[in-house]
Amino acid sequence: MLTVKCPKCAVAMKLAxxxxxxxVKCPKCATVVAVNPxxxxxxxxxxxxxxxxxxxxxxDPDDDxxxxxxxxxxxxxxxxxxxxxxxxxxxxxxxxPIPGDPxxxxxxxxxxxxGDGDAPxxxxxxxxxxxxxxxxxVRMSIGLLLLIVCSTIGGLIWRQRMNAGPSEAEAIAKLQVxxxxxxxxxxxxxxxxxxxxxxxxxxxxxxIDCKAVSTFESQSTYFLGAMNGGKRPLDKDQMRKKAERQLxxxxxxxxxxxxxxxxxxxxxxxxSIFLPRMQVEVFHVDERFCILGCAPKSMGADPxxxxxxxxxxxEQEVFYKSFTIGPIPSGFFGN
Numbered sequence: 152m153l154t155v156k157c158p159k160c161a162v163a164m165k166l167a168x169x170x171x172x173x174x175v176k177c178p179k180c181a182t183v184v185a186v187n188p189x190x191x192x193x194x195x196x197x198x199x200x201x202x203x204x205x206x207x208x209x210x211d212p213d214d215d216x217x218x219x220x221x222x223x224x225x226x227x228x229x230x231x232x233x234x235x236x237x238x239x240x241x242x243x244x245x246x247x248p249i250p251g252d253p254x255x256x257x258x259x260x261x262x263x264x265x266g267d268g269d270a271p272x273x274x275x276x277x278x279x280x281x282x283x284x285x286x287x288x289v290r291m292s293i294g295l296l297l298l299i300v301c302s303t304i305g306g307l308i309w310r311q312r313m314n315a316g317p318s319e320a321e322a323i324a325k326l327q328v329x330x331x332x333x334x335x336x337x338x339x340x341x342x343x344x345x346x347x348x349x350x351x352x353x354x355x356x357x358x359i360d361c362k363a364v365s366t367f368e369s370q371s372t373y374f375l376g377a378m379n380g381g382k383r384p385l386d387k388d389q390m391r392k393k394a395e396r397q398l399x400x401x402x403x404x405x406x407x408x409x410x411x412x413x414x415x416x417x418x419x420x421x422x423s424i425f426l427p428r429m430q431v432e433v434f435h436v437d438e439r440f441c442i443l444g445c446a447p448k449s450m451g452a453d454p455x456x457x458x459x460x461x462x463x464x465x466e467q468e469v470f471y472k473s474f475t476i477g478p479i480p481s482g483f484f485g486n
Contacts, residue, residue, distance in 0.1 A: 157177040158184065160177060160179050160182070162177060162179045162180075164177070164184075169186050170186060173186055322341070322477055322480070323336045323337070323343065326345065326473070326475075330345050330473075331345075334347055337362055337375055339360045339362070339375060339377040340379070340439050342375065342474075342475070343474075343476075344475070345470060346364055347371075347466045347469075347470070348367060349367050350365050350367075351363065351364050352364065352425075355425055355426075356376070356398065356399065358397060359377070361375060361442075362375055363375075363426060363444070369447065369448055369458075369462045369466055371445065371466060372426070372429060372445070373445055373466075374426060374431075376398075376442040378441075379438060380435050381438060381440075382438055387407055388405070390415065390435055391418065391433065394433045397442065398423050398425060398431070400421055400422045400424065401420070401421050401422050402421075402433075405417075408432065410432060413474075414436075415433050417431065418431060426444065426446075427446050429446030430444065430446070430450070437476060437478075438479065443470075443471070443474060445467055445470065447466075447467065
């Protein structure tokens with residue numbers, strides 16, 4: 152008969168023979184007690200800790216006696232077996248690319264927040280709800296300002312056209328009715344004059360609108376030019392220099408004079424690249440800058456050459472007497 156003593160509660164258990172399993176359960180504390188053939192009880196065998204092995208000596212390929220044949224390399228596997236899967240507690244939420252990452256994809260600007268509408272922005276700032284952005288307000292202000300400026304300019308142009316005089320074609324046709332035979336009415340920027348008929352000059356100045364003819368009868372030259380002169384008044388030196396630039400020559404003299412109630416200057420054009428030497432008169436009236444020119448055949452001609460001076464005087468009288476600066480025509484844009 153075997154007597155087994157519980158090592159925990161010291162209860163003695165009598166057994167007829169050792170159980171086949173080699174263990175018995177204490178009826179008092181339910182501790183499993185090992186039974187050896189000798190009848191001595193003991194606790195369940197404990198696992199002995201594994202003995203630590205001495206670390207291997209470091210392998211140095213620089214040693215003289217190093218054997219390269221002892222190196223073992225792991226063989227590559229066609230498919231890596233998955234032995235571990237992350238559990239739910241180890242999963243982490245994707246928080247977006249690292250700030251400043253040059254390889255990070257650009258956010259979709261059409262979504263407003265650049266991704267999930269429920270996720271907060273990466274910068275940590277709360278998205279403003281409602282209202283207009285500063286950029287939208289600035290753009291709207293610029294648009295309104297441009298609209299006001301364009302409307303003002305359009306109103307000024309419409310008002311100027313409504314207050315303008317008759318069209319230039321109507322004024323020329325009206326003057327032509329009273330023109331003597333052999334003369335044609337010429338109008339530029341509302342400046343009107345009767346010119347003797349003749350052949351027109353080519354290669355005239357392109358900045359100032361002008362017309363020059365060499366008459367059929369007396370073979371004299373007459374010139375009319377007009378342009379927008381601005382509202383600022385010009386003194387005689389400014390008028391002379393401006394006329395010289397337009398005619399491509401030098402004006403000798405430049406004395407003050409008056410013609411048909413219009414004050415201006417007169418002189419002699421010399422060295423022009425466009426016109427012959429001629430007498431010129433320059434005016435700046437009602438925003439129009441105009442030039443009259445006349446070069447009779449007798450001016451600087453050989454005294455032995457016959458000249459019809461009476462015809463020259465008649466042409467000059469009609470030309471200068473018909474000179475008129477009318478109202479600003481429609482379509483004229485002052486400055």
